[in-house]
Structure formats: C-alpha cells, structure tokens
Amino acid sequence: MQPNSVSSIQVREQHLETSNGSIAPALHQLLDKTPLTFMHTGTNAVAIIARPTESESDHAAAVQTLPAEEVTVTGQSLTGSHLRHLKLDSYAPIDVLAQPELEITGAQTVAELLKFLPAVSGNSTSTSVTNGGNGTATVTLRGLPASNTLVLINGRRIVNNGFGGEAADLNTIPLSAVDRIEVLKDGASAVYGSDAIAGVVNIILRRDFDGLDISSYYGQAVRGDQRTNSYSITWGGGSETSHLMFSLAHYRQGEIRSRDRDLSDSADNRALGGTDVRSSASPSGYISLASGVVTNDGDGFTPWSEDFLYNFREHTSALVPSERQSLYVAASHSLSDTVDAYAESMVIRTRSELTMAPTPVFTRFDNGDLSIARDQIYNPFGEEITDVRKRVQELGPRIQNNDTDTWRLNTGIKGQADEWRWELTAATHYTRANETLSNLIDPNRLSLALKGPDVCAEENGCVAVNLLGAPGSIDGVQLGYIRAENRVDGTTRMHSVTYVADGPLGGNAAGEILAAAGIEIRREAIDFTSTDSAGLSLIGGVASGAAEGQRLIGEAFAEISLPLKADRLWLDGALRYSEYSDFGNTANPKIALRWRPWPTLLVRASYATGFKAPTLIDMNQTGHQSQEFLFDPCTNSNADQLPGCNGRADQDRIQYLTEYGGNPNLQPETSDNRSLGIVWTPGDFTGFHASLDLFEIRQNDVIDTSPQYLITKNAYHGLFRDRVQRDGEGDITRIVATRLNIGAREVRGVDASMRYQYQSKSLGLIRWSMNSSHMSSYLNQLAPGSPVEDLSGTFADAASGGAGSLPEWKANTGIYWQRGRWEGGYTIHYVSDLEESFTLNDQAVTRTIDSWSTHDLQLAYGVPSGFRFAIGIDNLLDQAPPFAASAFNDNFDARTYDLTGRYCYTTFSFSM
Template sequence: MDFRHWATLSLTGLLAFSKSALSACPESGVQLPSGPLSQALISLGKQCRVSLVVQANNVSSIQVREQHLETPDGSIAPALRRLLDNTALTFTHTGTNAVAIVARAEQPADQESSKTQLLPAEEITVTGQSLTGSHLRHLKLDSYAPIDVLAQPELEITGAQTIAELLKFLPAVSGNSTSTSVTNGGNGTATVTLRGLPESNTLVLINGRRIVSNGFGGEAADLNTIPLSAVDRIEVLKDGASAVYGSDAIAGVVNIILRRDFDGLDVSSYYGQAERGDQQTNSYSITWGAGSETGHLMFSLAHYRQGEILSRDRDLSASADNRARGGTDLRSSASPQAYIALSDSVVTNTVDGIRPWTSGDLYDFREYTSALVPSDRQSLYVALSRTVSESIDAYAEIMSVRTRSESTLAPTPVFTRFDNGDLSIASNQVYNPFGEEITDVRKRVLELGPRVQSNGTDTWRLNTGLKGQVNDWQWELTAAAHYTQASETLNNLIDPNRLSLSLKGPDACSDAIGCIPVNLLGAPGSIDDTQLDYIRGENRVSGASRMSSVTYIANGPLGTSAAGDILAAAGIEIRREAIDFTSTDSDGLSLIGGAASGAAQGNRLIGEAFAEISLPLRANSLWLDGAVRYSEYSDFGNTANPKMALRWRPWPSLLLRASYATGFKAPTLVDMNQTGHQSQEFLFDPCTNSNAAQLPGCNGRADQDRIQYLTEFGGNPDLQPETSDNRSLGIVWTPGDFTGFHASIDLYEIRQNDVIDTSPQYLINQNAFNGLFDDRVQRDSQGDITRVIATRLNIGARDVRGVDASMRYQYQSREIGLLRWSLNSSHMSSYLNQLAPGSPIENLAGTFADAASGGAGSLPEWKANTGLYWQRGRWEGGYTIHYVSELEESFALNDQTITRTIDSWSTHDLQLAYGVPGGFRFAVGIDNLLDQEPPFAASAFNDNFDARTYDLSGRYWYTTLSFSM
C-alpha cells in the first residue's frame, strides 16, 4: 500500500468528528474516597481514564470527604468542578486525554480567606511520574522534545503481553533490535533500537533510573526482564538526553514507569494462538495494593509462556532456496551425504553409493529451525512507601524476574577446510576409501540431532530511597543495587580437537590413546553412537552483570524574574558497573557448529554531576532551557555534555520548540575487555566473483559455495566514547476551540562520530578490492578466507535525519460514547553511514541489510500507525493499522549485484472488550486481521524476512479475562 493512500485512509477517522470531550467516565458517576485531595484525584483519573497533572503539595494539603459525583454524558468536567469548588484550584484541558489542575487566575478579595491557600511546589502527574527527558517538571505539551506515551487504557486494549511486543511497531523503532523472533543470533533477550541506531544508543530506564544491562555484559537492558503486568505506562523520548541521563541516550530514551500507587485487587489471564494452531501463548498476573495516609504496599506476581513457530510451518520460511521468489539459493553445501573434494573431482556418498556432487545436493536446514523461540517468564514486583516525618517519605522497589527460552537449530555442519583445527582426513584413515588425503569435506552430522540453544536469565533489582522537601525545594536520595545472571547452553556441537585426532591414521588415532575414528566420508547414518559420543561437545556460557549506584537530586525554584519562576535541578550520581562472563570453548577455539563467546572481566567506577535550568524570557510564552552533565569514568577519562532548548508559545494554541545537545556512549566493559570470541559470520567475499583475477587482493577465484567465514572478535582497552550532536526543531498545535485535537511535527538530526565497530565485511571488501588488511583477512594458497580478525575500533560515523509527525483527536457524545483517534508516523529522510575513514558514505534510508552480515537491518523511510479507540458504557473497542514502507536490498547473484524491492507491509489489529458487572472484564482480539505475510527479503538469513521488523505469526487470536476490585 502506497504511503499516501495509507495516510489518507488513516485520516478518515478525523473527518467523522466535530467536537471533543475530556474523558470517558462511568455513566453512573464516580465514587471518591475521603482523605487528601491527591488520593481523590488519583481515583477520579483512574475511573475516568484521564491523565491529571497537578501541583503535588497543593492537593496533599487539602482534605475532602467521601462523595459520589455525577458525570453526565461521561464527561469529567462536572465532577472536577464540584470537587474543586471550595479550593483555590481550577482545571484546564492540556491535550487529548490530559487535564491540568492549576491555580485560579483571579480571586475576589472577600473570598481569598475562605479558599485553601496554595503551597509552592513543582508540577507532577498525579497518576504517574515526571516527564521523561528532564528533572524539571513540565506539562507534557510543553516538552522541548517529542515523546510517545503508551498508557492506560492503551496498554489494556492492545492485548500485548511483553514490552518488546509493544515497542516493535512504534514508528521511531527500526534497525536491529532483538527479540525471541530472532533464532539464529538471538540469546533470549529483547532490546529496542530507536532511529535505526544500534541498541546501545537507546537508554532504557525504570521510573527514570538507569538499570543493569543483560547478564553477558551486553550493550543494552533486556526488556524481557521487565514484566508488563507491573507497568503503568511507557514514555519514549525521541531525542538525545546525555545531558540529563548520561551515557547511551543518543537516539533517545525508553522510560518504563511501574505501578506504585495501585489500590485494590487485579487478577488477569490471557490466552492466544496463531490461526495455524501454533504459538500458543498464555499469561497470568495478580496485583494487589493497599495503603493509608502514612504508607502504601503493592505487589504483583506474573507468569508468561510463549509457544514456538517452526520455520517449516510457514510458506515464507519453509525453505532456504529462494530462487523461485527472485532470490538466491541459501541452502548449505554441508549436506548429510557430504561434499567431498578429491584431487580430480567432487563427489558425494548417498545411500545408493558414491556419485558426483551437484547443486541438487545442497541441504535445506530450515526443516529443523525455530522461527519464533518458545519462552517463559516469572516475575515478582513489590513497591512500598512510608511517611517518615511531615516532610520526608521513604520508599523501596524490589523486582525479581526469571526468564527461560529454548531455540532449535539444524544439526551441526562440518567444513574441514575452514573450521578450527587440522581437520584434514589422512589417506590411511580407516574410513577413507579414496586412498588420498582429503582436506575439503562438508558434512551435516544429522546423527547428532538438532542443536538446541537454551537461555536463562535471573534478574534482581532493588531501588530504595528518601524524598522530601526543604522550603520550596524537593529532594530525593536513591540507592540502587541491580544484579542479573545469564546462562546459555548450546548442545550437539563437535569438539574440533577430538575430531581432528579422529580423522588421522592408526598411528595417531588408536584405542591405546582412547581415540575413536570418525566416518565423515560415509553415507547418512554411518556415524554410530560411539563415534558421536567421542566428538560431541557442548558450549556453555555464563555471565553476570552488576550495577550499584547512589543518586541525589534536588529541584525547585531558583528565583523569580518578571517573566516567571526560574526552575532548576541539580544532582550527583556515583555508579559502579561490573561484568564477569566465561564460556567453555575448546582451548580458545569455537566448537564446531557454535561460537566461542570468550571471556570478559571488568569493572568501572563512574562519578557524575548534572544540572538543569529553565529560564522564562517572556511570561507564559518564551522559555530557555539548559542542562549539562559531567561524567568521570575510571577506565577511559571524562566527558561533559550540554543541552540547550528554546520553547516559544506565540499564541496559546501554538508551541515552537528547538534544541541542540551533545551526547556520548561509553564503550561497554565487553567492548574493552572481551577475549577469545569466535563466530562463523555470514559474509560475502568479492573474490568469489568471476572477476576475482582482476582484484588486487584475490589469489584466484575463491569458493563460491561459502556463505560463512570464521571470524575472531576482540575487545580494545584503548577505546574512547562514541560522540554525537543532536538537533531538533518542532511545532505543536493544540487549538483551544478544538480541545480534543493535538498535532505535532518535529525535524531531527543525529550526527555520530567515533562509532565503535568491528566490521569484518569492511575488512574483507578492502582486502579484496585494494589489497589491504592482509594481516586481518587471512587466505590460503587457493585464495579462500581461513580467518578474519576483527577487533573493535573507533572508526565509524553516521548522520541520521528525519521527521516525526503525530495527530490525536477525541470526540464524545451520549449516543456513541467516546471515540479517540491517533496517527503517529516517522519519516527517515537520510541515514548516511561511513564504516571507516576513507570508505564511501552510503545512504541507508529505505534499505535492508541483515544483521547476520553486519548490516543495520531494516531502515524504512516511512513507518507509522493509526488507530481508533471506542468506549461506551461497559463496551470498549480498538482498531489499529501498522505500516512499514517498502525497502531496497542488494545481494550477489551469478556474479552480479542485484537490487530488488521489499514490498511495503501493513497489518490490521482489532480488539473488543466488555466490562461485566461485578468487576470482571472480558476481551477478544485479532492481530493481523487480514493475515498478511511478511514481505520476502532475499538477503535475510533467518526465515527469508526480517524478524526484527515484521511478524511471521499470521492471523493471531487471543482472549483475556480480568477481575478488578
């Protein structure tokens, strides 16, 4: 579907509306508790499903009685007027589904004594936390950067059961995020990538605080260790924020706000499965909370289990031979009957005897592989708070999460000429019938059975602290301790040292030394159990990441000018990070069929100081905001990063915003300390083309049947941070006479330098075309690559530009209830990428290059979603369209570089829910209503499509049943 047609379709929802409403309250009215006005507003916001923004201390000092308020036509306005009638407060609509409680503009003198006086305080959201991207508190529509908010009731109506599932289709998300949709190359974790930049360039926070990375010392937090049942809302800041949060916030910030003030009991269950009968998924959760004026306790328990999809069970992914689709044949030359290169021919050994090898003998490994990884998770989350004194509160948050996943790969392939060790078969080896030494055998050892990769992660998080107020300033002291332990087991591999010995003659391999000869040259089934037990190997990786920190933040009015209050915030943070992981490879060599993750041990101490200020230049219309953060790292030095922003409101309904910031991403402890990492990477050698004789780095034409090359990676203790410059310019329109409408458009640019990269493909290209890097790209006498050595360097540069646009509108009437429409889109106009100094600059916008070959993944020029939400009485419904524009990909075919188009893709999701009297809620939903298959990608290694961008499930049904009281 063309983007213009898609956008036109999405706008039809807006044309049907003519007036707005503030919320969707129960027609029977709302029941509010006695106590502080803040608790009454929390209850009102939840019942009417609206976000209320208020000055915290103003409402906490006001006591209200228990009362029932009428909400005619489901509008919150009459209830708010009645609730605030005897206070110095009123309300104003600040955007779709958002209401601000503010001071009355003027009060008659004779009434001032009868009204409760306001206390100076900062703005907070009663139903949540402060806005992501600043320690200063602003109304959402006054932010100097675009923010996507996924909140109730949107979280309920989507039917999503994981955070990764929620974020996957956000327009700003593109590139190489990971999830359980990634089998070969996945590790059971899930990450998010904004703007197509690597996962390490997006900072993930919980309640505005940094969390530990995954257990292997990875570059990003694992979203699978955050249970969705404990989430209140998710805020996605689409702008650089190193000045506010420090390292990693180059592309943006994902801030996951957990539920902390929940009162009552909520029990929910979910079941879903694909229409084709697989991917059976279920989840259960229970949340309870209660409190008083002096304390609150809440806990949440959750269980989630996702079923698998096998590659062979979908037409798109069933075969690696894609010639009929216009692609290439990606089947493997390592077949069960073996590829055997003799001195004068290439033969294969079938059950019918030895015959010449042909391309028809290539092996289709998709018969065994998982396309969607089965996984399960259990979690416990506890939040408690206690009033210590009139001005000090204490709090603690404890979370424990256990995740497990298991993926299936095809049986281990052996490439005797290219794998680790001396794997030549001696002429007098007992199973060698050819009477000559054989160096090149490619054998799929089906007798071992499929490789099974099991991943497990156990995560614990503790955040505790004190917060209070001194005069007009609020302060918070937080201590955190996070620990995550991960393990990975990959079985049915082959020990290269034992296999090497088993392929030699009787003088080297005999019973006397416990060596058992192995028959790699026989027909399928010729390797018996004794031989298998001798060579079978298992790779185990275990690792732990730790983070502990102490943070102090204070914020409040610094002073007052003629234009208004000068707001400021400042703080310090001391953080310690440590990793420790090892793998059980074979004497530093990767086991055949697996990868040697190597080992890394390291730690660092980080000290940071930061400050923010907001200067009003003209009352209620012009503000200058600034922030700076100084960071001192014990292992590479220091860096300082500022941010400046200007907000101008020429009219009450129009906001112009612009910002400039610098950012940085510190090299990870793995980047600096890893040793012994080996992997068979999916790369392309230009020396396999027919023009190899004309290329300076080629020694004859290399083997055209190879798609994987043994690659050694390594850390570099001399790495420096990646740096960036972020620029944005935007406009927000909220017409006062059209109060249910909000529109924004923002231009962004991210310039990044000193990018840490390994880029083995760049090394191979430079070696082939220019004769460079002979020490890193090692070739044998026949010109075939035997090993690529790629250590990490600060060598890359990027420049990403684009536009974000969003619109929201809501309408309510007695006849049809509440209708809420939204459109969210992101356009990537350019993605200029330079792998290394002197290399060409490529524009990757609108292209796909698989992560398995070192590419940046799918970078669509357009990605968008539009949705319509409806509520009337006990009924609710939702309809959402997701859209990804077409992409271009390039691949080699018959000595030519082919460029083809990957079709655009759109899916339709539908949900319907009913609130049963007594607190029960029943919902049914259909994802991918029209059963749209992902578009075919010829260069995609996993399952012929990009699992990081699209979904293979097809039409998917689910149902939920919940109870709340």
C-alpha cells in the same frame, strides 16, 4: 500550586449532572468560587491547577481544555528532565503508552508493545530472532544499535543483559507491573548520561495501586501454534502512612517452526525471486575428489548434484518458545509530614529454547586440520580428501537453551523543604545469564578422528569417524567421541547512589525559574566466559570469547528552565559531567527553546551533545578466532605496486584467520542532536492535538571492527602492519580485528502525530490517533576513507553486518471507543517498502521488499462486580510478512515483521 496549598481548599459535597457526557461542565460547577480550575492533560485525564489572574485569563481561556502532548500530572517530572514542570509543554516529542492503552492492545511483553512504534527500526532483538538470538529483547530507536537507546525503570538506569552487557533486556521487565511507558525521541545524555543518543525508553511501574487485580490471558495462531498464556496477580494496600504492593506474574510463549509457514518452509527461494541458499552440507555428504564431486546416498558413491542440497528449515525455530516468572514488590512509609522512605524489589527468571538444524561440517573451512588422511580406515579412495561437507544428522538438532536470572533493588528517601524536593536513591542490580548449545562437534577430536591409524589409535582413546558414509553411518561410539557442548556464562552487576533536588530558583518578570541538580556514583562490572574462549570454536557454534572488567563512574548534573517572556518564551538548559575510571571524562550540554507565539501553537527547538561509553565487553573481551571471507588486494596483478604487499599473495585464498577482541584504548561514541518542532492545539477544536518534529543525529567515533577495512588500508597504504600480519611471501597469516573508533553516522527525519477525542452521552468516548516517523536519510560510513552510503529505505541483515530494516515510513493509526461497560479498539500498523541488494547468478541485483500493514481488533466488556472479559484478533487479514531474499532467518526480517499470521486471544480479569 503546591500540594500543601491545595490541601487547605475545601469544596462542599455536590451531585453534578453530565447531560451530554462531557465532564467539563461538571468540573466548572465543582470548582466555581475556588482559586482552582482544570485543564485536560491528555486522553481521559484532567489536572487541577491554579486559576489564572485576570492578566492571564485570555491565554488561559485558550488552553484551558486542550489536551497536552503527553499524559502527565501537573508538577511531575517528565522523561527527559529532572525538573517538575508546572507547564505541560515538553521541549521534545514523547510517546506515551498508558495503562488504558496497554490493556486494550492485548500485548503481553514490553518488547511486543515497542516493536511497532514508528520510531523503532533496525536491529532490535526478541524471541523472533532465532539463529543468532539469545532469548533477550532490546529496542532500537532511529535504526541505531540498541546500545544507543537508554532504558530506564521509574527514571532510573538499570543493569544491562548478561549476554555481553550491550543493552538492557526488555524480557526482564514484566508487563503486568507496568503503569505506563514513556518514549523520549531525543538525545538525553545531558540528563541521563551514556547511551541516550537515539532516545530514552522510561518504563514507569505501578507503585500506588490499591486493591486486588487478577488477570489471565490465552492466545494462539489460527494455524494452531504459538500457544501463549500468562497469569498475574497484583495486590496493594496500606494506611495513611504506609503502603505495600506486590505483583506476581507468569508468562509462557509457544513455538512456531519454520516449516509451518509457507514463507519460511524452504531455503530455496528461487520461486520467490531470491536465491537457493540450501546447504551443500547434506546428510549424504559432498565429497570433493580429484576425479570430481560425489555423494553417498546409501546406494554407493554417485555424482553429486544440486538435488542433494539440504533444506535446513525443516528443523529450525521461527519463534522461540520461552517462559518467564517475576515478582515485583514496592513499599513506602512516611517518616514525617515531609519525608518518605521507599523500596522497590524485582526478581525475574526467563528461560528459552530454540532449535537449529544438525551440525554441518565443512572440512576445508572449519577451524583445525580436518583433512581426511588417505589411510583413514573409512577412506576408500586412497587419496587425501580436504573438502567434505557433511550434515551430521546423527547428532540430532542443535538445541540452544538460554537462562537469565535478574535481581533489582532500589531504595531511598525523598522529601520536601519549602518548595524544593529532594531524593536520595541507592540501587543494586545483578543479572546472571547462561547459554548452552548442544550437539556440536569438538574440532580437535574430529581432526584426530580423520587421520590414519598411526595418529588415531584405539589405545590412545581415539575413535575414527566416518564422514564419507551414507546417512546413519556415524554410530553412537563415534558420536560420543566428537560430541561437544558450548556453554556461555555471563554476569553483569551495577551498584549506584543518586541524589537529586529540584525546585524554584527564584523568579524574574517573566515568571518562576525552575532548577534541578544532582550527583550519581555508579559501579559497573561484567564477568563473561565461554568454553571456546581458550581455543578453537566448536563446529556448529559461534565463538563468544570472554571478558572481565569493571569501572567506576562519577557524574554531576544540573538543569534550569528560565522564562524569558511570561507564558510565551522559555529557555531550558542541562549539563552533565561524567568521569569514567577506564577512559576519562566527558561533558555534555543541552539547550532548548520553547516559544508560544499564539496560545494554540508551541514552537520548540533543541540542541544537545551525547555520548555512548564503550561497553565493558568492547574494552575487555579476549579475542576469538574465526575464518572470515575477505578480499586481499595483494592478490591482484598490481600487487608489486602496492605499499603494503610483499609480492603477489595466493590468489586462491578467500578465507583468512581473524581474531576479534576488545580494545582498552577505546573512547566514547559521540553525537550531536538537533530537533525543531511545532505543537498545535487549536482552541476552537477542543480535543485535537497535532505535532511535527524534525530531528537530526550526527554520530562520530562509532565503535566497530572491520577486518576488510584493515586489509584494504594495509595493502594500499601500508597501514596497520601490526594488525594485518603477513609472511615473507605476502600471504596474510593473521588479522587482529580488535574494536576501533572508526565509524560515522548521520540520521535525519521527521515525526508527525495527531490525536482527537470526542465524548458524548450517546456515543461515549471516542479517541483517534495517528503516529508516524519518516526517515529521510541514514548516512553511514564504516571507516574513514570508505564510501558514505544512504541506508534509508533499505534492508541489510544483521547477520551480514547490516543495519537491518530502515523503512522511510513507519506509522500506526487507530480508533478507540469506550461507552459504559464496553470498550474496543482498531489499529493499523504500516511499514513502507524497502530495497535490498544481493547476488543472483553472479550478478548484483536490487529488489523491492513490499510494504506491509496489519490490522488489530479488540473488544472488551466489564461488569460492575469487577470482572472484565476481552477478545482480540491481531493481524486480522492474515497478512504474511514481505519476502526478503537476503534475510538470514526464514526469508523475512523478524526484527521488523511478524510471521505469526492471524492470532486470536482472550483475557479475563478481576479487580476490586
């Protein structure tokens, strides 16, 4: 029933009783003798709908009071479709985190909310990712990279982050402005275009809020760190024709140091069943001479031993301190009875600072000629020294600062013509990001500083540096000469215009045909530079390269929902055609079938193709140099028999100069998505809902860069001679490892959920839910001809090129209670065990990473004057993350688990 029809129905004022606490009898009485009835649309939500005809009454009676799969309002489009379904049956599974659930969790960031969703696994980033992090937060559905999950705000695409533009930064979305989050766990390129291979996260902001809401939050770990506070104020109001709302928020997260947790305080993990990964670059030095290895601990040169290995965890951050401020404004105005204008603006400022151990120098492996000349003034040995490993602690810890400023503006008009609705939207988004990493070393200056007086002379401004002295021997003048700072600056921009219309296309004997169509024109641009992009990377830092590029995208899309049998069978379809100015065009269809064999059972199936356009970094990055640890088959004894070898190469080499960079000839990654599921809402068990969905994602032409693959194919098959460059003796001089479409993946699994709610006058409202995801297989092939590996149930750290934690099972369950002014919640999160492989005592070892579960508890009380007070405890049992021997940071996977331990918080809010 359309809103203009409903507005003509008058219902007299009534005083209704709810004797047993259920609202259903009161609604029956209220709507009696009207053409309206109601149905439960989810937890604590009801939709008013048209009363069915007599021929429909049997079916309606069975579904009238059953909860829908997601919290929706009848006639509103769902994530994954532009259609405004009058039916509440989605053809794909959707997880919904609505405002009541957001409040009771106590979460203060979007990334924090999504981290423990069962469908989220793999290499998402957050402020828990320290060495290798950049202050951004992303989400990874199904274990696929973050660039395969599309993030929307109010159903619209947003600009990607400024640090490379790979994916949207969740830290630029203030949780205080969020009304609900919908997670579509299915491919949706036919509806939204690029990036929606693994699914879609649609963040719905508050727009029609009336009144005043002020809230504050404070929390800290029981160990006294991670002190976190946030404040927000939201106001909304207006008249019958206009509305204005704004939300202002501040958030500050405290730090956790690696040394302050038993799990992460040492890099020597042998007692835990791992390896000793302390660094040979210690303050006293590792000095390789012809006579052996010595160190200088202040008592002169003595033989080096493992006792001098350096525990860098004494200095590192395990949770990055960060700060964010945001302003969100939403305004609307009715231009006529059928046309409205609106505008939404958001400004976000984020800052973070992480600490790493002082810069290490490896003269044999770092960029540049870092050998110490025999006549260097600090060299007492009278021989050239090529292998010195020194922790230059005199520089102080490395400090990485990340700053991001984001502006978003969406404006448009929308209206209704008969039963069709239309909307024209214009958007402009801009993100500026910069990163500074201080207390690094300039390799060019250090190279000069390690040479003799004929090269490093004071009159030339050169200052000799003492890498062979005891700790503290590098003085301020020396430090001033070699100290360097790396800076990365990036901007991403997006401008778009979108028009979409939807409504009934007509009808057939089975019901009304719904349709939607639209066009979108979008321009994307990136400008990314770093101080190392023109030469060698600074010692202690990571070369980021540079990129500059833009593209113009034009897209047309259409959807249809065709009833095949009244209230029993529907066929849904979608198609999107995309034209990119840099790589060409692609068309992606989706088809879905919904069948209700019985009133209480829905069977749904879908097939879709998807694509992920290569990012502007992928296509335009200028290469940076790195010394990579690789294996060249031409060093084997059978090198003369291999087509790509010019003789046997140097057997002692383990590192090779590698250049990375973009490739303007890249094509999109493509996918096939299949799903099959059932939804059961038994009529004799009102308030219960269960669903089971099988999914399969097959992905081809995955964009990757694998120098080892290039070397292997070059040696054994004589391929890639332009990328693997060898000299006349067969030794590799350079590897050009630009990105290629070479990988393939196949992910299969099943999602299961159950929910039940019960309400009575004595107990109040009780809700129970369980949500789980099972990854049955994750087949990964790095390149054609390479082996196919099943990564399901394994962990391989992103720092070593792995896909992260891919648990076979991930689940949460909880019970939530509300009665009068009281409400509470108890939630359990679970991650199943994993396997990891690493080398221990020159032997390949596979070990089990234990399963992990945490318990969260919240209790809140509200008073009639509008005040609400809540306390909560996360990780009630103080369960530490499971140890991972191959984890790069802090002996565990920070992308999947939480190091904090027991964490207590309180919130105080006022609403009127």
